[in-house]
Amino acid sequence: MxxxxxxxxxxxxxxxxxxxxxxxxxxxxxxxxxxxxxxxxxxxxxxxxxxxxxxxITASIAAAIELEPTIMAPKNSPAIEVQGVESKTPKTSNVVSLFKQFGQYAIAASVALVAIVGVQSYDQSQDVESPLPVFNTRPLVGTMSPVSLQTGPVTNQQGYTNEQVLEQRKRINAYIQDHMLQQRLNPGVQVEQANQAEINQ
Amino acid sequence: MRLFLLALLIISPFSHSEELSAKDWLVNMSQALSETQFKASVVQIQADHVRPLVFLQGTVDEKRIAYLEYLNGPPKNAVKVNNTVTFLEHDQPPYSVNANLIQGVWPVSLYGDISKLEQGYQFVLGGRSRIAGRAGQLIRFIAKDEYRYDAQIWLDLETYLPLRYDTLNRDKQLLEQTMVIELIEFTDSPSILVEASKHDWPEVIKQADRKDAQDWQFTWLPQGFSMVVSDNHRLIGIHEPVEYIALTDGLANISVYVARAPEAPMPEELVTRNGLSMVVEKVGNAEVVALGKVPSQTLERIARSLALK
Known part of the structure; x- marks a missing residue:
């Protein structure tokens, strides 16, 4: 059998x-x-x-099925409550970081503005009125790191229009570039070579 | 006898260098910079900016040739043949100016008469350290007053060539650093210098629009600063005529401009992270702009002490 x-x-x-x-x-x-x-x-x-x-397998599946409803049903509503309490804090911090980001964009934008103005001024110096051929003075005498504005109205605190700020930056760039260009163009700015007799002493 | 002389030759540089004063070191350096034939690979650091470059100088057929190339970004080179420097840049035709050295690596005054620097700076011998695989001697340029920044330089014990040059602000924070990472001396000029000596470079540009400036003078200047140029030219970019005065104490260069005040107001003071400051003083309907790598208080005082004779 x-x-x-x-x-x-x-x-x-x-x-x-x-x-x-x-x-x-x-x-x-x-x-x-x-x-x-x-x-x-x-x-x-x-x-x-x-x-x-x-x-x-049958036993473990049976155990899982048995466990499932007991876990799901009671835990559902408290979880929502907890979320509701917690969600307040992250939301406020979201707002703060949003403002921070905004500020950063503003700074980045202003830096970009300086860069753009710099480029523009090269272009403009190509016209006939230009006293000299176009000079890109920046690389050889020293790069400009982004201008950090310590004081003064450039930081648009005093309600200048965008155009005014742009004009300002353009002018500042012109001065800085000219300052470097002059050092290149004028042999007088350089200290003359000492005569060898003096050195050999 | 021969051995003795040889021994003397070997010993003498060492025993000699022990006795050198800070100024002797600098004088030897300025001589080395104008006579030695060498190639230096250099990095320049400004705030968060690093620029690698290579610099060569040598003598070809009695001509002093120098070559500078920036290694990153769009090509930018400069070539010096005797007293003409030609700038080769990607975005404009090459042009030449009269100059006895290529700027941009070491401060120009280091090539010249060192004693001129003594008015504004005290030279102090520092310790030794290893830079670019070579032994370097530190010499500090201590500003004699608070109107300028300090600097320090490391010189190669063998060749006296500069290995590293730092500019420090008043709080002893690093503003700029130029550091050699490889230094090679040579006796036969490399082909690039030979080529440069044979090449036809453009004529020196004429600066026809330069007019004489008014009789400007300063009622006050920091010790050691003197007027080196004054003229009337148009500002690059905005084509505005300006009165221009260049001041230098050897290490720091200051430009002073006098122009008609623009409609848009200018910031009174501005500082870049590499130490370049700018100060704007409004005088009636004119503005006096002073800029240079010195503390902004210095610029402010200089701008205020400008006067017509």
Whole structure:
């Protein structure tokens, strides 16, 4: 009997039994383990074995199903409450950082403005009125790091219009460039070479 | 006898350098800068800005040739043949000016008469440290008053060439640094200098629009500063005629401009992170603008002491 039932199970696993035998087998609790084992053997032989073998999947699924509603239902509403309390603080900080960012953009924009004005002034110096060929004096005598404004009205605190600020920057750039250009153009600005006799002393 | 002389030759530079005063070092440096043939790879640091460059100088057929190239960004070179410097930049045709050295690496006054610097700075011998794989001797330029910034220089023990030059503000914070990372002496000029000596460079530009300035004078100037140029020209970019006066104490260059005051008001004071300051003084319907790498208080006082003779 035992032997023959084993054969049944084996045949059922291979799909070689009819529906009637299958229902008979299903009602036979002892054969369930056999069924599982045969499937396992078949999987192993076909090389379809998972990395970790959980022999009792049904049990773990049953446990999971049992746990699920108890976790979900009660925790839902308190979670919302907690979120509601917490969300206030991040929101205020969002506002602050937004302002900060705004300030940074303003600074970045003003720096960009200086750079743009610098470029513009090169272009303009190409017209006929220009006293000299175009000189890009910046690289050889020293680069301009972004102008940091310590005092004075450039920081638009006193309600200057954009145009006025632009005009200001253009003028400042012109002065700075000319200052450097003059050092290049005027041999007089350079200290003359000392005569060798003096050095050799 | 020969051995003895050889020994003497080896020993003498060492024993000699021990006795050198700070000024002797600087005098040797200025001589080395005008006579030595060398190639220096250099980095310049300003605030958060780093620029690598290479500088060569040598003698080809009795001509003093120097070559400067900036290694990052669009190509920018300068070539000096005897007393003509030609600037080669990507965005404009090359042009030449009269000058006996290429600016931009070391302060121009280091090539010249060192004693001129003594009026404004005290030279102090410092310690030794290793820079660019060479032993360097530190010499400080201590400002004699609060009207200018301090500086310090490291000189190569062997060649006396500068290895590093720092400008420091009044709080001893670094404003600018020029540092050699490789220094090579040579006896035969490299091909680039030979080429430069043979090349036809553009004529020196004429600055026809330069007029004489008015008779300006200063009722006060910091010790050591003197007027080197004064003229009337148009500002680059905005083409406005200005009266221009250049002042220098050897290390710091100050430009003073007198122009008609613009409609848009100008900031009274402005400082860039590399130490360049600018001060604007309004006098009636004119403005006096002073700028240079000195504390802004100095500029303010200079701008206020400008007067017509």
């Amino acid at each position: 035992v032997k023959s039932s084993q054969e049944w199970v084996s045949a059922a696993v291979d799909g070689e039994v009819d529906a009637q035998t299958l229902t008979q087998l299903a009602s036979d609790v002892d054969s369930h383990q056999e069924w599982q084992r045969y499937h396992m053997i078949g999987d192993t032989m076909r090389g379809e074995l998972p990395a970790a073998i959980d022999l009792d």
